[in-house]
Amino acid sequence: MYVDDTSTDDTTDTTDDSTDYGDDSTGSSTGDDDLTVEIDGEEYHAEENADFDGDGQNDVAVVETEDGYLAFADTDGDGTADVAVEYDSDGNVVAGAEYDESTGEWTAEDVDSLPTPTGDGADDADGSGTDSTDTDDSTDTTPTGSGGEDINVDLPGEDVDAGPATYDTDGDGTNDTAVVTDEEGTTYAFTDTDGDGEADQAVIIESDGDVTVAAHTGDDEWTTTEEGHIDSQGNYTPDADGSSSSSSDAVWAER
Numbered sequence: 359m360y361v362d363d364t365s366t367d368d369t370t371d372t373t374d375d376s377t378d379y380g381d382d383s384t385g386s387s388t389g390d391d392d393l394t395v396e397i398d399g400e401e402y403h404a405e406e407n408a409d410f411d412g413d414g415q416n417d418v419a420v421v422e423t424e425d426g427y428l429a430f431a432d433t434d435g436d437g438t439a440d441v442a443v444e445y446d447s448d449g450n451v452v453a454g455a456e457y458d459e460s461t462g463e464w465t466a467e468d469v470d471s472l473p474t475p476t477g478d479g480a481d482d483a484d485g486s487g488t489d490s491t492d493t494d495d496s497t498d499t500t501p502t503g504s505g506g507e508d509i510n511v512d513l514p515g516e517d518v519d520a521g522p523a524t525y526d527t528d529g530d531g532t533n534d535t536a537v538v539t540d541e542e543g544t545t546y547a548f549t550d551t552d553g554d555g556e557a558d559q560a561v562i563i564e565s566d567g568d569v570t571v572a573a574h575t576g577d578d579e580w581t582t583t584e585e586g587h588i589d590s591q592g593n594y595t596p597d598a599d600g601s602s603s604s605s606s607d608a609v610w611a612e613r
Contacts, residue, residue, distance in 0.1 A: 393419045394438045395430055399462060404430055404439075408592035410475045411537075411547065412561045412569065413527060417475040420592030426452070429592060431475035441472045449567070449590070474537065476525055509536045509548050511557040514578045520548045520557065569594060 391406040404419035410431065411417065419430045419439070426446040430439035442464065444452040454469035511518045523533035527549055535549040536557075543565030548557035560580065562570045567588035572580040586596040 391416050391419075393430060393432055395419075396438060396457065396462060397464070408588070409594050411525075412563070412571070412594065413476075418592060427592070433473040433475050441475075443469055443472070470539070507555055509550050509557050510555055511548050511560070512574060512578060514580075520546070523550065563588070 393404050393406050395402045395404055404421055406416040406419045408418040408420050408429070409416050417431060421428050421430070423444075426444065426448075429443045429445070431441050432439055433441055438457070438459075440457040440459075442455045442457070444454070446452055451469055454467050454472050455464040456467045456472060457464050508522050509520045511520050520536040520538055523536050525535040525537065525547075526533050527535050528551075532553070534551065534553070535547055537545065537547045539545045545563040547561040547563075549559040549561075550556060551558040556574070558574050560570075560572045560574075562572070564570075569586045569588065570582055571584040572582050575581045584596055586594055589595055
């Protein structure tokens with residue numbers, strides 16, 4: 359969801375009166391997937407309805423505005439949105455912003471520099487780690503301090519260093535996943551499931567919302583296990599067949 363920002367506007371307006379965030383502070387919390395959004399001293403609530411990191415747990419609240427969409431996320435696990443990305447009606451990035459708790463203000467930031475949501479989003483604030491999309495209550499993909507060992511990716515014709523593992527996807531206390539975004543806005547999450555320093559699984563999220571999940575099945579060989587897309591509401595939807603048994607080497611073409 360956080361892709362290259364081509365906007366030259368250095369201001370981000372998250373106070374559009376036409377935006378419906380859901381319940382304000384006078385209403386009751388919606389419980390699971392409830393994200394608090396602080397704007398100009400007012401507290402709003404928005405439902406997390408999108409899964410950014412593909413772990414089966416909603417961690418982003420996408421709300422519709424008059425001109426497009428706003429995506430809010432809690433990246434530090436305190437239950438309050440601290441990053442926001444604005445999109446136009448065609449899904450193009452307009453601007454990014456980060457919330458400063460010390461001042462209570464939103465500050466415009468380059469989208470590439472924004473931290474990304476992981477785990478169960480706002481639900482992690484109370485330690486529940488559960489919502490309507492949970493598949494494993496023990497899974498915690500929150501960054502666990504300093505990065506782990508670099509993850510090597512065996513691509514067709516070459517090996518690529520994806521950088522240090524910065525996320526713990528299986529909750530065992532060891533970072534096992536490296537996340538990188540290329541200049542075209544495609545995000546790759548490489549996971550080393552057996553601790554040998556080699557990527558065994560990959561999730562590729564294209565800038566147009568197409569998603570591919572692949573497994574390393576041999577030397578220079580990756581096999582697609584699932585394909586899908588992120589719809590206009592920011593929700594991940596698997597394709598009709600749900601999976602594929604064909605080689606996915608084409609996924610890496612022209613990268």
